[in-house]
Amino acid sequence: MMKQLLEIGLLVGGWSLVALCVGSFWIPKVLKWREKLAGLTPLMRELWWTYSIYVLSSHVFFAVLALGFGDWLMSGSRAALAMCTFMLLWWSVRLWLQFFGFDFDEIEDTTANRLAKGLLTMLFLGLVSLYAGLVCWNVGRIGVAEV
Amino acid sequence: MEMVFRGAGLVLTGLVVANFFAAKRWRYAENLETVEPIVRQVFNVHCAYIVAIMAGLAMLCLGWPELLLEGRMSRVLCGFFGLFWGSRVVVQLTYYDSEMRRRNRGWDLFFLAVFLGLAVVFTLGSFV
Numbered sequence: 279m280m281k282q283l284l285e286i287g288l289l290v291g292g293w294s295l296v297a298l299c300v301g302s303f304w305i306p307k308v309l310k311w312r313e314k315l316a317g318l319t320p321l322m323r324e325l326w327w328t329y330s331i332y333v334l335s336s337h338v339f340f341a342v343l344a345l346g347f348g349d350w351l352m353s354g355s356r357a358a359l360a361m362c363t364f365m366l367l368w369w370s371v372r373l374w375l376q377f378f379g380f381d382f383d384e385i386e387d388t389t390a391n392r393l394a395k396g397l398l399t400m401l402f403l404g405l406v407s408l409y410a411g412l413v414c415w416n417v418g419r420i421g422v423a424e425v
Numbered sequence: 426m427e428m429v430f431r432g433a434g435l436v437l438t439g440l441v442v443a444n445f446f447a448a449k450r451w452r453y454a455e456n457l458e459t460v461e462p463i464v465r466q467v468f469n470v471h472c473a474y475i476v477a478i479m480a481g482l483a484m485l486c487l488g489w490p491e492l493l494l495e496g497r498m499s500r501v502l503c504g505f506f507g508l509f510w511g512s513r514v515v516v517q518l519t520y521y522d523s524e525m526r527r528r529n530r531g532w533d534l535f536f537l538a539v540f541l542g543l544a545v546v547f548t549l550g551s552f553v
Contacts, residue, residue, distance in 0.1 A: 309463075317459045320522050321451060322468075328516055329471035332509070336478060339505050350498045357499065359494040364481050368474070375470060381462040 280421035282375050284352060287408040292344030299337050301394075308394075309385065337347075340365060351412055366409035373402040375387040427490040433546045434486030436539060443478050444472070482506065490502055495549055500551045507548030513540040 306312060315323050318340050343351060343361070376399050385391055414420045448454070453472075457465040485492060493499045517526075517537055526533040 289451050289504045311464070312460070314461055316466050318519075319456055321525055322453070324521050325451075326464075326471075328520070329468070329475050330469055332472050332478075333471050335509070335512075342501075347501065350496075356489070360485065360489070360492065361502075365514060368477070379470065381484050384463050395537055 280415065283350070284411055284415055285348060286419075287404075287411065288344045288348040288351065291405055291408045292341050292348075294404065295337055295341035295344060298339060298398075298401060299334060302334050302337070309390070331352070340368075352415055354416050354418070359413065362409050362412040362416055366406065366413055369402055369405040369409060371400075373406050376402055426494055426550065429546055430486045430490035430493055430550065433543055434488075436492070436543060437479050437483035437486060440539065441476055441483060444476050444479075448472075457513045493553060500553075503547045503550030503553075505542055507551055510540050510544035510547060514544060 315326060318326065343365075351362060382395065411420065453468070457468060493503055516536060517533070517540065
């Protein structure tokens with residue numbers, strides 16, 4: 279039962295990450311990053327875009343893991359546990375930032391932006407729950423991992 | 426290959442530390458004072474996440490290099506980091522301001538060599 283639940287979670291989580299990666303291409307336009315970054319020095323602008331793209335590529339990799347290597351993420355191996363723990367920390371921090379880290383006051387208060395914020399919060403909550411479940415699975419606290 | 430990964434782990438630890446010096450040298454905080462808080466926050470968050478990736482990989486390489494040599498998944502992970510560091514070489518050569526690189530030629534070549542070395546190590550790891 280728990281195994282099936284986690285498998286479904288990986289499928290939903292993986293496709294949600296795909297949606298996040300695709301949606302990320304609209305974020306710079308919606309939030310007018312190009313204009314807002316105009317005041318920075320060229321080096322800072324370059325760093326800004328470089329970091330953003332590397333974070334996006336990490337999300338792509340996480341989506342590939344969830345959709346293509348679910349069996350491995352549930353294998354109970356030390357490597358799977360390490361990877362699930364890393365992703366749990368990653369999304370937990372992102373969830374915390376969503377509530378306490380970012381100052382959303384400057385973002386235009388439109389229905390679309392409110393909806394996007396709500397969806398993102400739900401996604402981060404879901405991913406935290408999923409990876410917490412996978413960590414518990416891999417340490418044998420729920421179900422029995424096949425080593 | 427485990428020893429090579431441990432060496433890469435040391436290099437990655439150096440990169441993590443270097444990020445803190447870079448923030449001071451390039452005056453990130455001062456430069457970001459002129460932009461809106463959300464832009465500043467996104468920069469800091471992305472920077473922290475990149476450092477977290479490097480620190481996580483450094484821990485893996487130094488503490489459990491054998492995990493990078495076990496099975497299909499380790500090859501996928503190594504392949505990802507081979508691309509990660511390989512693309513960083515391309516970014517350095519094609520995207521970063523050439524005038525800035527010329528003025529800091531020593532560091533430019535040093536970091537290019539570091540990124541290239543890491544790209545080679547992890548790409549090789551993906552074929553072992």
